[in-house]
Amino acid sequence: MPQWQALARHREELGEVHLRELFADDPRRGERYGVRVGDLYLDYSKHLVTDETLRLLRELAEAADVAGLRDAMFRGEKINVTEDRAVLHTALRAPRDAVIEVDGENVVPAVHAVLDRMSAFAEKVRAGEWTGHTGKRIRNVVNIGIGGSDLGPAMAFEALRPYTDRELDVRFVSNVDGADLYEALRDLDPAETLFIVASKTFTTIETITNALSAKDWLLKGLDAGEDAVARHFVALSTNTAAVAKFGIDTANMFEFWDWVGGRYSYDSAIGLSLMIAIGPDRFREMLDGFRTVDEHFRTAPFEENAPLLLGLLGIWYGSFFDAQSHAVLPYSHYLSRFPAYLQQLDMESNGKSVDRQGEPVSWQTGPVVWGTPGTNGQHAYYQLLHQGTKMIPADLIGFARPVDVLPPALAAQHDLLMANLFAQGQALAFGKTEEEVRAEGVAEEQVPHRTFRGNHPTTTILASELSPSVLGQLVALYEHKVFVQGAIWNIDSFDQWGVELGKVLAKRVEPALTEGAEVAGLDTSTAALVARYRALRGR
Numbered sequence: 205m206p207q208w209q210a211l212a213r214h215r216e217e218l219g220e221v222h223l224r225e226l227f228a229d230d231p232r233r234g235e236r237y238g239v240r241v242g243d244l245y246l247d248y249s250k251h252l253v254t255d256e257t258l259r260l261l262r263e264l265a266e267a268a269d270v271a272g273l274r275d276a277m278f279r280g281e282k283i284n285v286t287e288d289r290a291v292l293h294t295a296l297r298a299p300r301d302a303v304i305e306v307d308g309e310n311v312v313p314a315v316h317a318v319l320d321r322m323s324a325f326a327e328k329v330r331a332g333e334w335t336g337h338t339g340k341r342i343r344n345v346v347n348i349g350i351g352g353s354d355l356g357p358a359m360a361f362e363a364l365r366p367y368t369d370r371e372l373d374v375r376f377v378s379n380v381d382g383a384d385l386y387e388a389l390r391d392l393d394p395a396e397t398l399f400i401v402a403s404k405t406f407t408t409i410e411t412i413t414n415a416l417s418a419k420d421w422l423l424k425g426l427d428a429g430e431d432a433v434a435r436h437f438v439a440l441s442t443n444t445a446a447v448a449k450f451g452i453d454t455a456n457m458f459e460f461w462d463w464v465g466g467r468y469s470y471d472s473a474i475g476l477s478l479m480i481a482i483g484p485d486r487f488r489e490m491l492d493g494f495r496t497v498d499e500h501f502r503t504a505p506f507e508e509n510a511p512l513l514l515g516l517l518g519i520w521y522g523s524f525f526d527a528q529s530h531a532v533l534p535y536s537h538y539l540s541r542f543p544a545y546l547q548q549l550d551m552e553s554n555g556k557s558v559d560r561q562g563e564p565v566s567w568q569t570g571p572v573v574w575g576t577p578g579t580n581g582q583h584a585y586y587q588l589l590h591q592g593t594k595m596i597p598a599d600l601i602g603f604a605r606p607v608d609v610l611p612p613a614l615a616a617q618h619d620l621l622m623a624n625l626f627a628q629g630q631a632l633a634f635g636k637t638e639e640e641v642r643a644e645g646v647a648e649e650q651v652p653h654r655t656f657r658g659n660h661p662t663t664t665i666l667a668s669e670l671s672p673s674v675l676g677q678l679v680a681l682y683e684h685k686v687f688v689q690g691a692i693w694n695i696d697s698f699d700q701w702g703v704e705l706g707k708v709l710a711k712r713v714e715p716a717l718t719e720g721a722e723v724a725g726l727d728t729s730t731a732a733l734v735a736r737y738r739a740l741r742g743r
């Protein structure tokens with residue numbers, strides 16, 4: 205595209221420009237390069253961009269018709285081309301009176317019908333009215349799911365812990381490693397435990413295996429028959445037949461639809477564990493937050509469109525600075541699972557190497573997304589961010605207010621937490637020159653070691669507090685960022701064929717481990733590992 209060529213030329217012209225220069229050239233840069241969406245404020249001044257860069261990036265977005273694809277998504281067109289599906293997570297937070305059609309049918313009434321059923325169920329559990337097989341009230345909720353059926357609710361539960369009912373113990377089990385389920389259940393009373401089996405397809409081997417083991421644990425623990433299952437198991441799925449086959453009463457199934465991708469699903473029925481924890485009203489506040497950003501993404505001009513901007517900045521670094529990864533660094537303990545959640549959202553969506561027409565792409569696609577809460581990272585890998593050889597753009601996420609639950613003495617630590625966020629953004633951008641180091645009287649041979657090159661780009665995302673609405677806003681911001689990048693790269697961000705091969709091979713290898721079965725065509729490395737494994741197991 206000529207717009208791409210223009211960006212490449214512009215990159216050459218910029219050369220080794222330093223953020224120190226960009227700030228020196230424009231005394232208002234810090235205020236000018238900011239954008240507001242809902243309760244979020246994004247500072248993007250510490251990026252290696254000029255007005256010209258931003259203009260050229262927007263032209264790229266226009267040439268790639270990001271707006272056209274965005275509108276097609278919101279209209280319910282089947283933009284997931286390889287699966288011939290609509291992509292309508294935005295319908296999950298549409299108002300009751302909205303009309304969004306898939307194959308000629310308005311999906312909004314069904315969305316709200318499920319939300320209403322979820323709300324009624326959540327209220328019953330929270331009020332102690334939903335009792336187990338023996339009549340005891342439910343005190344423990346265990347969500348069994350993996351990928352999008354785990355990461356979203358688990359992340360949001362952590363994020364909104366201060367809003368949760370502390371009388372309920374909510375746990376998440378995902379790993380097929382039996383240790384995960386064991387540790388989750390070992391101190392629970394089956395009579396007080398509700399399992400939520402979350403699986404869009406209801407065929408995912410990890411989830412079904414764990415759910416069967418949980419059923420076994422329950423029935424043995426209660427010394428009861430299959431009839432106990434109905435009071436202790438509910439399902440979240442699109443697959444009614446498989447839910448019934450598992451033995452869960454489909455009256456206790458909360459459905460969603462094939463136009464909701466797993467990694468875009470925690471605001472659907474998949475969020476039931478979260479809704480039980482925080483209550484339906486808070487859940488709806490979260491949906492309102494999502495909707496605020498949906499509306500912004502749909503209507504804000506490109507100059508002020510926050511998800512568009514984040515998407516374009518990622519492309520700028522990936523393709524024009526060879527950045528391979530992107531760090532997400534929340535300065536909030538409650539957002540500890542947010543980077544893991546974003547890993548699936550971003551990497552399962554945009555880890556692709558053929559375009560929507562099936563042709564190999566000749567440009568970089570999605571980055572490696574990673575991160576942990578910022579202050580902990582400072583004492584671990586920030587060394588590499590500051591003085592390593594890699595360009596790693598980062599998002600620093602922080603909140604003005606500590607959560608209400610903190611006693612004053614702990615709330616007082618919040619300024620120190622945020623001082624760290626601001627300091628890191630500053631240090632990464634501006635570093636410390638040799639002259640500055642020398643001026644401190646540092647011995648000459650030490651100067652190179654103590655110099656910070658700086659020029660590491662960051663976006664700072666600042667909000668007043670981590671409320672349910674703000675969490676929804678943050679997630680929608682990243683969802684749409686990922687969308688923008690996929691649209692420009694012309695890839696299908698909504699399929700995930702790359703996870704299939706491993707699943708098929710695991711099924712083939714398992715009998716070799718358990719029964720020593722011959723696996724046709726096994727490579728010599730894997731065959732030797734299997735033999736060694738069997739020997740170690742004494743088989």
Ligand code: F6P
Nearest residue numbers: 351352353403404405408466703
């Ligand atoms: O294997 C990947 C994946 O399909 C994810 O996309 C999905 O979120 C996860 O597995 C779980 O799938 P399900 O909800 O169908 O169990």
